[in-house]
Amino acid sequence: MIATTGTTTPPKQGSPILAEENINPDTRHGVILYVEDVSVSFDGFKALNDLNLYINDGELRCLIGANGAGKTTLMDVITGKTRPDVGKVSFGQQVDLLSLSEAEIARAGIGRKFQKPTVFENLTVFENLELSLAGDKGIITSLFHKLSSEQKDRIAEILKTIGLTPQEKQLAGALSHGQKQWLEIGMLLAAQPRLLLVDEPVAGMTAQETERTAELLTSLAGEHSVVVVEHDMAFVRSIARKVTVLHQGSVLAEGSMSEIQSNPDVIQVYLGEEQG
Amino acid sequence: MTTSTQSIFSFLPPSLQSLATKMTSLHFVVTTLFVATLYVSFCNLVFEPGSALHVSTYTVTLLGKYLCYALLALSVDLVWGYCGILSLGHGAFFALGGYAMGMYLMRQIGDRGVYGNPELPDFMVFLNWDSLPWYWAGSDSFIWMAVMVVLIPGLLAYVFGSMAFKSRVSGVYLSIMTQAMTYALLLAFFRNEMGFGGNNGLTDFKDILGFSLQSDTTRIVLFIITAVMLAIGYAISHYIVKSKMGRVVTAIRDSESRVRFVGYKPENYKVWIFVVSGVLAGIAGALYVPQVGIINPGEFSPLNSIEMVIWVAIGGRGTLYGAIIGALVVSYAKTRFTAIMPEAWLFALGGLFVLVTLFLPKGLAGLAPQLIAKFKRSDSAKAADTADTKSEVKS
Numbered sequence: 001m002i003a004t005t006g007t008t009t010p011p012k013q014g015s016p017i018l019a020e021e022n023i024n025p026d027t028r029h030g031v032i033l034y035v036e037d038v039s040v041s042f043d044g045f046k047a048l049n050d051l052n053l054y055i056n057d058g059e060l061r062c063l064i065g066a067n068g069a070g071k072t073t074l075m076d077v078i079t080g081k082t083r084p085d086v087g088k089v090s091f092g093q094q095v096d097l098l099s100l101s102e103a104e105i106a107r108a109g110i111g112r113k114f115q116k117p118t119v120f121e122n123l124t125v126f127e128n129l130e131l132s133l134a135g136d137k138g139i140i141t142s143l144f145h146k147l148s149s150e151q152k153d154r155i156a157e158i159l160k161t162i163g164l165t166p167q168e169k170q171l172a173g174a175l176s177h178g179q180k181q182w183l184e185i186g187m188l189l190a191a192q193p194r195l196l197l198v199d200e201p202v203a204g205m206t207a208q209e210t211e212r213t214a215e216l217l218t219s220l221a222g223e224h225s226v227v228v229v230e231h232d233m234a235f236v237r238s239i240a241r242k243v244t245v246l247h248q249g250s251v252l253a254e255g256s257m258s259e260i261q262s263n264p265d266v267i268q269v270y271l272g273e274e275q276g
Numbered sequence: 277m278t279t280s281t282q283s284i285f286s287f288l289p290p291s292l293q294s295l296a297t298k299m300t301s302l303h304f305v306v307t308t309l310f311v312a313t314l315y316v317s318f319c320n321l322v323f324e325p326g327s328a329l330h331v332s333t334y335t336v337t338l339l340g341k342y343l344c345y346a347l348l349a350l351s352v353d354l355v356w357g358y359c360g361i362l363s364l365g366h367g368a369f370f371a372l373g374g375y376a377m378g379m380y381l382m383r384q385i386g387d388r389g390v391y392g393n394p395e396l397p398d399f400m401v402f403l404n405w406d407s408l409p410w411y412w413a414g415s416d417s418f419i420w421m422a423v424m425v426v427l428i429p430g431l432l433a434y435v436f437g438s439m440a441f442k443s444r445v446s447g448v449y450l451s452i453m454t455q456a457m458t459y460a461l462l463l464a465f466f467r468n469e470m471g472f473g474g475n476n477g478l479t480d481f482k483d484i485l486g487f488s489l490q491s492d493t494t495r496i497v498l499f500i501i502t503a504v505m506l507a508i509g510y511a512i513s514h515y516i517v518k519s520k521m522g523r524v525v526t527a528i529r530d531s532e533s534r535v536r537f538v539g540y541k542p543e544n545y546k547v548w549i550f551v552v553s554g555v556l557a558g559i560a561g562a563l564y565v566p567q568v569g570i571i572n573p574g575e576f577s578p579l580n581s582i583e584m585v586i587w588v589a590i591g592g593r594g595t596l597y598g599a600i601i602g603a604l605v606v607s608y609a610k611t612r613f614t615a616i617m618p619e620a621w622l623f624a625l626g627g628l629f630v631l632v633t634l635f636l637p638k639g640l641a642g643l644a645p646q647l648i649a650k651f652k653r654s655d656s657a658k659a660a661d662t663a664d665t666k667s668e669v670k671s
Contacts, residue, residue, distance in 0.1 A: 103540065106539040107539040118534040119534070122526055123526060127523050131520070131523055131524060131538060137539045137540045142519065142520040142545075143520070143521045145519065145520040191539060
């Protein structure tokens with residue numbers, strides 16, 4: 001079903017051999033995500049219009065744009081929630097995301113954090129991470145599943161990364177807003193994704209929490225590719241190496257933060273509005 | 277969890293206390309069932325009627341019926357309490373299990389029916405049928421029908437579940453569909469041409485496996501078997517909800533789309549928890565029929581299915597023992613109430629439901645931890661009065 005031309009990258013260390021097909025993106029050209037000529041329309045409204053976007057392996061990219069610019073729709077297309085009318089989306093060179101279901105895309109190594117923190121409120125922090133671990137997600141395996149010591153170590157490691165080790169046994173529903181956001185990022189990490197899509201991670205956070213989130217996301221880049229959608233310009237400035245500006249469903253500009261800020265088109269449609 | 281059990285058993289000697297805290301709810305339920313069953317059977321068989329300790333066979337059968345309801349409530353709790361699927365049609369699985377058992381019991385009557393036909397049940401003779409319909413084939417074999425008790429409800433749950441969950445029907449729409457399913461079956465089973473006795477259903481049973489259903493021993497044995505099946509059903513449910521599968525199912529209840537993005541297929545989990553639940557309900561139905569002596573289309577009535585949901589709500593949704601408590605308490609209240617004022621029962625049930633929803637959101641099962649928490653709070657408040665106030669801020 002899935003074309004596996006060319007050599008695929010070896011499975012990441014620690015991931016067990018899956019009963020399901022393990023899909024590895026081919027990133028020999030240094031690009032992990034290709035979005036080419038994608039258009040999506042809802043009742044005639046073009047949410048995405050001939051959009052092209054390339055994300056490099058290991059980079060931290062920020063997506064900005066006014067409301068309705070198509071940021072969330074783009075995330076939906078990549079994760080399989082929305083199917084584009086035309087265009088091509090592939091993970092690495094060979095994995096065609098448009099032919100996969102949401103769960104398959106998740107298993108292939110694309111993790112998504114939603115705008116609103118969605119954690120499993122009635123499970124503990126530990127259990128939230130346990131469910132998110134990479135591995136076979138079938139029913140029979142789940143029914144007889146026992147955590148290996150490797151997996152326990154992995155969870156402990158993630159707990160440390162997201163700073164929730166003391167809250168390990170607490171119900172996720174009892175966490176603060178910021179902690180829930182971190183837990184959700186931790187759940188993404190547990191799945192050992194190659195690409196993380198993070199939607200407005202600092203909305204509703206305190207200044208201190210925002211700062212910690214910035215550190216967390218920056219530390220993740222390199223090992224993972226991270227795409228962050230954010231409105232908070234100060235936050236974007238603090239983490240971004242490369243910024244893509246979306247406007248009316250297509251890419252308006254791309255470059256470093258200072259390049260973006262001096263781009264006349266951007267000033268007119270986006271930053272200009274902010275100042276006015 | 278452990279702290280609450282510790283305080284419950286603070287009156288016990290330390291050695292028993294440590295034993296009690298090690299026990300899980302599974303041990304409690306199984307032990308309680310075992311002791312109660314032993315006590316009831318012993319008092320029925322050993323003491324003469326008239327003795328103060330005698331438990332009448334009528335009571336034994338009544339308790340057996342309650343235990344069937346408890347198993348049924350367990351199955352409802354598994355899908356509703358843990359997976360958030362509000363099924364308002366679980367009576368269908370119960371009744372199908374009951375009908376499968378009823379068919380076997382009908383064939384056991386043999387030529388002792390009114391028409392004396394050794395092959396055909398009375399209602400078929402009455403309809404002028406000259407042979408058994410194909411789906412009655414094998415109904416004289418207990419083993420075959422025992423397989424059917426599991427297979428038919430399981431299959432219905434699988435087909436219905438696959439169609440509903442794979443097309444992502446959920447919430448109130450799903451509840452309405454389950455209600456429609458049981459109502460459709462109610463109408464179908466009312467028809468004489470269906471070959472299940474129509475309006476009257478299946479009744480006048482004589483024997484089960486050659487033992488007379490009227491005899492006290494058979495009734496005691498049926499009661500014990502029901503208790504054992506309830507214990508097994510509880511153990512299975514307990515294992516499922518404590519496994520990783522149980523956590524996935526709980527996660528689906530909380531946030532289905534998140535589960536999907538984590539890489540699970542929620543619809544598969546929902547289908548299989550629904551199938552397990554349907555099978556448990558079917559077994560409950562099969563145990564119910566020989567004890568009450570009749571199965572008719574009334575068991576498919578949507579009202580019955582709603583009552584099951586109320587048991588679980590009153591007992592405490594999302595705790596397995598809560599479902600059992602709810603079924604026992606409400607069924608007992610129903611027996612009592614309908615004897616005194618039959619016409620007021622539905623009002624009482626409705627009132628009970630409203631009161632529990634308002635004052636005990638976690639049901640009767642949530643009452644004990646709630647009281648303990650209150651107790652502790654007043655304890656620590658007292659301590660805080662005498663000592664430093666800082667400790668109160670912490671707690």
